[in-house]
Amino acid sequence: MLTISQELVDKIVAHARADHPDEACGVIAGRDGVPERFVPMENAERSPTFYRFDSMEQLRVWREMDDRDEVPVVIYHSHTATEAYPSRTDVTYASEPDAHYVLVSTRDEDETEFRSYRILDGAITEEEVRFVP
Amino acid sequence: MAIEVRIPTILRTYTAGAKAVDAEGATLDELISNLESLHPGIKDRLVDQGNLRRFVNVYLNDEDVRFLGGLGTPVSDGDTVTVLPAVAGG
Numbered sequence: 001m002l003t004i005s006q007e008l009v010d011k012i013v014a015h016a017r018a019d020h021p022d023e024a025c026g027v028i029a030g031r032d033g034v035p036e037r038f039v040p041m042e043n044a045e046r047s048p049t050f051y052r053f054d055s056m057e058q059l060r061v062w063r064e065m066d067d068r069d070e071v072p073v074v075i076y077h078s079h080t081a082t083e084a085y086p087s088r089t090d091v092t093y094a095s096e097p098d099a100h101y102v103l104v105s106t107r108d109e110d111e112t113e114f115r116s117y118r119i120l121d122g123a124i125t126e127e128e129v130r131f132v133p
Numbered sequence: 134m135a136i137e138v139r140i141p142t143i144l145r146t147y148t149a150g151a152k153a154v155d156a157e158g159a160t161l162d163e164l165i166s167n168l169e170s171l172h173p174g175i176k177d178r179l180v181d182q183g184n185l186r187r188f189v190n191v192y193l194n195d196e197d198v199r200f201l202g203g204l205g206t207p208v209s210d211g212d213t214v215t216v217l218p219a220v221a222g223g
Contacts, residue, residue: 025220027220041220045221049223050221050222050223051221051222051223052219052220052221053219053220053221055190055192055197055199055217055219056197058190058217058219058220059190059192059195059197059215059217062217075220077222086222087222087223088223089221089222089223090222090223092222093188093218093219093220093221093222094222095141095143095188095218095219095220096142096143096218096220097142097143098142
């Protein structure tokens with residue numbers, strides 16, 4: 001289960017809406033499985049069908065997390081024309097076994113789908129999301 | 134002295150859980166071969182058909198080695214090599 005504050009959810013959704021129709025991506029850093037610090041990342045691909053963190057930005061952010069004893073608790077990205085479910089490419093490149101992979105879909109103008117998954121060894125497991133104030 | 138290689142979570146199964154290990158070599162290619170002899174299996178996760186895997190980022194100190202010389206990048210004692218799997222998808 002992913003427990004996440006409404007404030008962080010709003011920030012993720014706002015980022016996804018702002019970058020639509022391109023995919024948006026980023027990290028919520030935290031400790032002990034608690035997502036705390038919102039870190040929007042640049043989508044180096046600037047694409048409606050693909051995302052990739054910029055490699056230099058990733059190094060900087062990963063070092064910063066290391067220095068603060070944080071980990072990427074959540075790795076999020078948006079789908080802009082399809083449902084909020086991991087694509088085959090998402091599964092192929094999933095490389096953080098401990099992260100919650102959050103998918104947001106902005107295909108509907110008025111409603112945003114927000115779902116979370118574990119992706120491990122090629123297997124997708126959806127998990128419940130608990131929104132807290 | 135040696136070269137410190139920082140290992141991401143997903144590859145720590147090869148290093149008995151260690152976050153960083155030491156290795157030696159004059160180039161990144163040699164360093165990875167030395168790493169393989171110490172931690173068998175790890176090379177295949179970094180290199181594919183003689184090139185760095187496309188979705189693995191390798192940094193020499195503060196630079197992405199793709200912008201240096203790839204596997205031919207010279208390395209020396211005291212350097213830090215950081216491996217980070219690219220965060221990507223569709």
